[in-house]
Amino acid sequence: MTDAYPENTDPDPFRSPRDVPTRRACLRCKTVFQSEGFGERICPRCKGSAQWKSGLPARGDGNRQR
Numbered sequence: 001m002t003d004a005y006p007e008n009t010d011p012d013p014f015r016s017p018r019d020v021p022t023r024r025a026c027l028r029c030k031t032v033f034q035s036e037g038f039g040e041r042i043c044p045r046c047k048g049s050a051q052w053k054s055g056l057p058a059r060g061d062g063n064r065q066r
């Protein structure tokens with residue numbers, strides 16, 4: 001089966017128009033910070049201290065345990 005998730009890091013020079021450095025609200029503390037790109041949804045403060053990774057859903061690695 002093919003994954004419909006466009007999260008694969010394709011070497012495509014054309015990035016999403018949303019993937020631009022701008023100010024975004026942190027998903028953790030709602031603090032508006034300077035985001036490097038669309039994938040940057042957590043402020044550096046939360047990234048460095050909080051365990052935000054455990055709260056996020058696992059990425060589609062394609063590994064299925066039986």
Ligand SMILES: [Zn+2]
Nearest residue numbers: 026029043046
């Ligand atoms: Zn934050």
